[in-house]
Amino acid sequence: MHKIVLQKLFVPLTLLVLMVPQSAWTQDRGKMLYQNHCIACHESRVHIRERKKAKDYEDIEKFAARFGTIAGVEWNDADMAAVVEYLNRKYYKFDR
Numbered sequence: 078m079h080k081i082v083l084q085k086l087f088v089p090l091t092l093l094v095l096m097v098p099q100s101a102w103t104q105d106r107g108k109m110l111y112q113n114h115c116i117a118c119h120e121s122r123v124h125i126r127e128r129k130k131a132k133d134y135e136d137i138e139k140f141a142a143r144f145g146t147i148a149g150v151e152w153n154d155a156d157m158a159a160v161v162e163y164l165n166r167k168y169y170k171f172d173r
């Protein structure tokens with residue numbers, strides 16, 4: 078009985094996963110990475126505190142690289158860029 082239910086679900090579920098638009102996937106990647114690896118220490122509030130340390134886009138990159146090392150993540154450049162982009166879009170809003 079269970080087996081049949083699972084078989085009936087398998088095809089629609091697979092199709093659903095394949096249909097998630099690639100771009101939305103990439104856009105959310107920075108957010109996903111940040112939430113998984115970075116807010117363990119500081120909640121996102123650190124980026125909107127009154128005297129935030131990051132003064133421009135390059136500063137976010139520097140902080141992200143520094144904490145990436147501390148957090149022990151092994152992100153490639155694209156992942157790192159996605160996180161920086163996410164933080165800037167959501168909190169800092171610096172010009173590039």
Ligand code: HEC
Nearest residue numbers: 114115118119123124129130131137140141144145147148
């Ligand atoms: C080991 C704990 C820890 C981890 C993990 C960590 N951070 Fe941080 N982060 C801090 C602390 C502490 C500060 C505040 C530093 C200060 O005030 O000088 C901070 C500040 C920052 C800032 C600057 C905030 C501002 O004032 O503008 C950025 C950007 C940042 N972190 C990004 C990241 C990213 C991206 C990651 C994930 C790769 C990450 N952090 C993971 C501890 C951590």
